[in-house]
Amino acid sequence: MLYSLHVKNLALIKEQEIEFSKGLNILTGETGAGKSVVIGSVNLALGGKADAGLIRTGEEYALVELVFGLENDSQRKLLEAMDIPVEEDGTVVIQRKLMQGRSVSKVCGESVSARQLKDISNILINIHGQNDHQELLHKQKHLDILDDYCMDKLGDLPDKLKENLQKMKELQNSLDETNIDEASRIREQELLEFEVNEISEAAPLVGEDEKLESAYHKMVNSRKISEAAYTAYAMTGSGESEESASDIVGRAVRELSTVVSYDAELSDLLSQLSDVENLLTDFNHSLSAYIKDLEFDDEEFKETEDRLNIINHLKDKYGGTIEKVLAELSDKQARLDALSDLDAHRAKLMKDLEEQKKTVLDLCRKISVIRKKASKELGEKLKSALIDLNFLDVKFEIAVNSDEENITARGYDDVEFMISTNPGEALRPLEKIASGGELSRIMLALKTVVADKDDISTLIFDEIDAGISGKTAWKVSQKLGELSRDHQIICITHLPQIAAMADTHFMIEKGLSDGRTVTNIYSLSEDDSTKELSRLLGGEEITEATIQNALDMKKMALESKG
Known part of the structure; x- marks a missing residue:
């Protein structure tokens, strides 16, 4: 509250x-x-x-x-x-x-x-x-009210209907796409064959573009990398320079070794310096191996550059990433297979569409049965509530009319509130006869009837x-x-x-x-x-x-x- x-x-x-x-x-x-x-x-x-x-x-x-x-x-x-x-x-x-x-x-x-x-x-x-009661004049609101009333019984049927109706529409669109003349079919088939071959022959691999970019960037900048690596090796490697880090650290190790026996505290310091000497040695070995790997010929560079150009062309043309390029290949191959045997493809689509339509109609029927049963129950409750609100001779029904040729995401039912407030008068649509005061009472009757079905404890009436x-x-x-x-x-x-x-x-x-x-x-x-x-x-x-x-x-x- x-x-x-x-x-x-x-x-x-x-x-x-x-x-x-x-x-x-x-x-x-x-x-x-x-x-x-x-x-x-x-x-x-x-x-x-x-x-x-x-x-x-x-x-x-x-x-x-x-x-x-x-x-x-x-x-x-x-x-x-x-x-x-x-x-x-x-x-x-x-x-x-x-x-x-x-x-x-x-x-x-x-x-x-x-x-x-x-x-x-x-x-x-x-x-x-x-002004909310004015919504009762719109038939769409009547369908909403009825569905809210029988929501528990409908369960997941409305969601299933939406999902299957979407599949039916997609099948219908695919079928419509097969309605092309022979010349158009041949043109589309030739284009698809070219595109499928273009991607298939290139055979791109996921992640390949990143590796090629890295290798190409390294090759393009190999001279700068080599100069920096050689300089670093000369400054740290033993024998490359009289003042290299390795030589200096080595001499320092030898100097401390001659006096370590005189003071035990020097032992830990000598150990640390020896670790530095070993680290420098390991670093120099790794750097030397890296320098050897920098060596490549012009043919290897050209192969890398050409491959990168092919991959980038495919990405620019078919989607921006290799994953999207491969997805396009799959879609185009499926379309090419369909065009290669159009009659068989069309026959399969028609069969699938017919089966899907049966599924959709079955869901519509189940929803309609629930609505029609609930409409009688809700109609009786509303009639009773309206009598309590001084509609003494009221007749009230909820009409649920089904049309299999008019299927929407809500089903194939047309729902409308029908009312008669005077003896001898036939039931007519609510919008035709209800006054403002009657509409406000009908809305109150609705609130009263549905209040017990929801968990909302606070109602405001303006x-x-x-x-x-x-x-x-x-x-x-x-x-x-x-x-x-x-x-x-x-x-x-x-x-x-x-x-x-x-x-x-x-x-x-x-x-x-x-x-x-x-x-x-x-x-x-x-x-x-x-x-x-x-x-x-x-x-x-x-x-x-x-x-x-x-x-x-x-x-x-x-x-x-x-």
């Missing part, structure tokens, strides 16, 4: 902290008081679009911080799989700092990307904005009451109360029927601080909550009648919650 929201220097909010409770958290306030800023700040913290214009005038930055508490092991495992360092007590702190031109997001002190932040938010919270009033508003209030038994609900509303159901009631209002407008948010006591209900019921003037009406409404809400 969401423990708290801390906002600083955002829009009209100077600094506010809201501590939410379990159950139903209601936020009310005058129009324009800043209710949307609260939901906006939550969205901002969870990766919403950042606008520097949101920073409070005169401040360098804005800050939003959300503190969540994990409610189940599933959430913890999902976050740990994303390498998010969850606290031992299950606390997750999400912080976003907004500055001019940039923003920084952190989760439990670790910087995260916008993509990671979105994935994390999908695990912890579900936000229903003011004016779910749009377009409703009276008895319908009370039904919506009861449904929110029902949903809040097992979930934390945060709801912005302007309807007293919904506000009366609050377990915790917050007030949002504008005020003045140091001559500037600020938005304040605070929790209401039981008496203050009653007064706010009275305001919602009767406007600015609070009378004994509106107060009594508010008390009655609270009593009804309490009875409804049982």
